[in-house]
Amino acid sequence: GVVIGAFLATLGYAFIERSQNSAGGSSGGPLVLTLGHGLDQTHPVHRAIVEFADRLKEKSGGTMTVQISPNGQLGSEVECIELLQRGALAMTKTSTAPLEAFIPSMSVFGVPYVFRDETQFWKTLDGPIGEELLQAGRDSGLHGLCWYDAGAxxxxxxxxxxxxxxxxxxxxxxxxxxxxxxxxxxxxxxxxxxxxxxxxxxxxxxxxxxxxxxxxxxxxxxxxxxxxxxxxxxxxxxVPDVLLISTRWWDRLSPEQQAWVEQAAEESSVFQRQLWREKTAExxxxxxxxxxxxxxxxxxxxxxxxxxxxxxxxxxxxxxxxxxxxxxx
Ligand code: GCU
The missing domain is CATH 3.40.190.170 (Bacterial extracellular solute-binding protein, family 7)
Known part of the structure; x- marks a missing residue:
């Protein structure tokens, strides 16, 4: 597992190097953000990520695209987090659980029966605590963009x-x-x-x-x-899911590009919450x-x-x- 994971991570790295070159080169191609995650393509969180990609492409007039690698193809959640820190992968979506080792305050979600109900949970995520937690990883190379519902x-x-x-x-x-x-x-x-x-x-x-x-x-x-x-x-x-972009990538984006990414993330999270309810019942x-x-x-x-x-x-x-x-x- 480890060897294959490392090998795939290397492939991902090579891929990112190429896309970086094309973005920065004279070819004028779109800026490609590669995103690795561990869920299946039928999962509502994967569908939200597709929504994010679609919205970003639209907002940027096709100058920014997201290349999604599902099913852990680029490595486990911890491996993807580490690739983001090095800037070897642009984006990932992980559970807050493996983030605990990098952003200690994320542990709050792992403590059982912390929230009275979902209303209190979302009030927390949508309020100042949620915003603080999204920002808490910035200095460790992990810039949080939005939360996705991962139920109970x-x-x-x-x-x-x-x-x-x-x-x-x-x-x-x-x-x-x-x-x-x-x-x-x-x-x-x-x-x-x-x-x-x-x-x-x-x-x-x-x-x-x-x-x-x-x-x-x-x-x-x-x-x-x-x-x-x-x-x-x-x-x-x-325990929520969180959409992350490498701080190294984030800091290289123009303010306009950053705004597109933020808006696309926000819209995808609204879309995802609706989807989550339906999919849980199904x-x-x-x-x-x-x-x-x-x-x-x-x-x-x-x-x-x-x-x-x-x-x-x-x-x-x-x-x-x-x-x-x-x-x-
Ligand atoms: C959830 C979560 C995933 C995580 C998984 C797990 O499905 O959305 O990000 O990997 O739990 O148990 O590892």
Whole structure:
């Protein structure tokens, strides 16, 4: 995996070098922004990225285009983040989870049951905290553009229904490359195993892990539901997706180009939120029809179990953010 990832990253790099040359050269070709991400083309976040590309092309009169590489073709989310830092890749879309290692305040989304509901979540993202977090990566080479809805994450397993945290005991559960995700599963009593999203289907099939956790559209479009027949909507976290451009690329754009990118991102995020609702309902229907048992456990025992995690964060950067989120209403 690592070797192939590095090889693909090199290909991506060569590609970007070429597009940079054509943009800066006398050929007068469009400026090509290559964007790598890990989701399938049927996923609503991929469709939002296509919308972003279309809008940018239109606004720039065809002088800026986005070349999208889905399905982790350019590497895992962490690898794409690192390519952005070096300027070897112009753009990516990742979950906030792998960003924690680069932008510590992003950890707030990984803490289970931080938000009371979706209204509070979106108020946070659309308000000053959301704006601060998008800007927080600028000095690490990661300029945030907009948020995409990634719903609520819940557990799915090959054959164990999760009615309460006790059912997680002894289960090996794949987690994202994130410390809070690791701590969350541990706090709930399961055994966390970090793994790339792109390797998870095989990991489940081969029994490296017994289950994982994700939102309905990702559970469905990744086809993990073909292997996992229990999906328990305990909704432990609201971990958004974020659209990023390398600071190195951003700083080279003219103010006019920057404005086009910002507007296209904003419009794509509005488009995506509508799409998300529809796709979540559709995905749940698809997996149920495919024989997945979808259950809705009482959240109380899960919330209780992660209370020590909340307590331990008091006074930290993330703990202070949690206080601000609560205070804003
Ligand atoms: C979601 C998210 C992805 C992420 C994935 C994961 O699907 O949108 O960006 O890679 O979760 O669990 O890794």
């Amino acid at each position: 994450r819940s557990f799915y397993t090959k054959s164990t229904a999760i009615h309460s945290p006790d059912d997680l005991k002894g289960l090996k559960l794949r987690v994202q490359d994130s410390r809070t995700a690791l701590e969350m599963v541990t706090a709930l009593g399961g055994s966390p195993t970090p793994m790339n999203f792109g390797e998870l289907y095989t990991g489940l099939q081969q029994g490296l892990v017994d289950g994982a956790e994700n939102n309905p559209p990702s559970f469905e479009t990744s086809r993990h539901f073909e292997v996992c027949k229990e999906y328990s909507l305990n909704e432990h976290s609201l 995905s749940l229907k698809i997996v149920e029809e495919a024989g997945v048992n979808v259950t809705r456990p009482d959240k109380g025992p899960f919330i209780e179990r992660v209370q020590p995690m909340h307590d331990a964060l008091k006074g930290t950067v993330v703990g202070n953010l949690m206080e601000r989120i609560k205070a804003e209403e």
